[in-house]
């Protein structure tokens with residue numbers, strides 16, 4: 112594979128030719144309650160309804176389809192107990208290539224079963240992420256499997272960017288987009304697509320206020336180590352990599368502002384999504400709503416909240432929607 116070094120709009124356009132065959136075009140709906148609350152037109156992109164429950168399938172399909180024949184034959188490997196693991200497992204199964212997801216032995220059985228059910232092999236190694244990472248590296252070096260990063264890979268970013276093309280078609284009048292932010296693959300792809308089509312559009316990255324690695328790194332001017340903390344938005348936790356190749360610079364270039372939300376605000380977002388928008392979202396899927404509900408940003412003009420995932424433990428969800436926050 113020719114390693115791509117720079118994200119181009121064309122990569123996203125090409126990604127859509129492949130990705131759109133395998134994903135659903137998720138709807139954009141108007142939110143009456145949020146619009147009235149902030150006095151501007153608010154719409155929601157319902158990517159929580161995507162196959163596998165999150166947008167990660169987009170990047171996974173594009174990354175796999177850009178592999179050479181030899182790379183496809185050797186298969187792909189990743190490290191993820193969550194949505195990236197699901198997305199990659201689903202995409203690899205679809206394209207009939209081997210996929211190994213490495214995890215620590217402490218990962219709960221339901222997560223392991225979920226990934227196996229999507230057709231991937233699961234390798235349980237050691238008792239922490241680092242040991243699983245060593246095994247993933249070994250598989251890529253010794254067995255020629257391609258390691259697929261959940262965010263720091265141009266094909267993955269371009270795949271997530273297909274969401275931006277959809278958003279522009281569905282809602283060309285948009286002025287602000289609130290996009291969940293962790294490693295930055297999602298926001299960089301979406302921002303590149305949207306800003307190529309409408310350079311005036313503002314992109315706001317939303318993270319949890321505990322251990323927001325990209326936010327802290329941008330403030331520091333370079334990728335830094337940020338202690339990982341537990342959060343309701345579990346899909347947003349984790350670092351950006353001290354050797355970050357793409358998303359740190361792309362975020363600097365493409366993201367206009369950042370907003371942080373508290374655990375209480377995330378819980379409120381999940382509660383709001385259920386009772387007022389009829390949507391089941393996981394913590395990460397609720398942060399954009401949370402930032403609007405709490406008036407974290409002053410804005411003028413139509414804005415969009417991206418609901419990016421719905422994979423939440425359903426008992427936990429039940430308890431969150433049953434309590435007032």
Ligand SMILES: *Cc1c(COP(=O)(O)O)cnc(C)c1O
Nearest residue numbers: 194293294295296297346395420
């Ligand atoms: C992966 C993920 C994110 C964060 O995406 P990045 O590309 O790492 O910024 C947000 N929400 C959900 C549901 C995810 O699965």
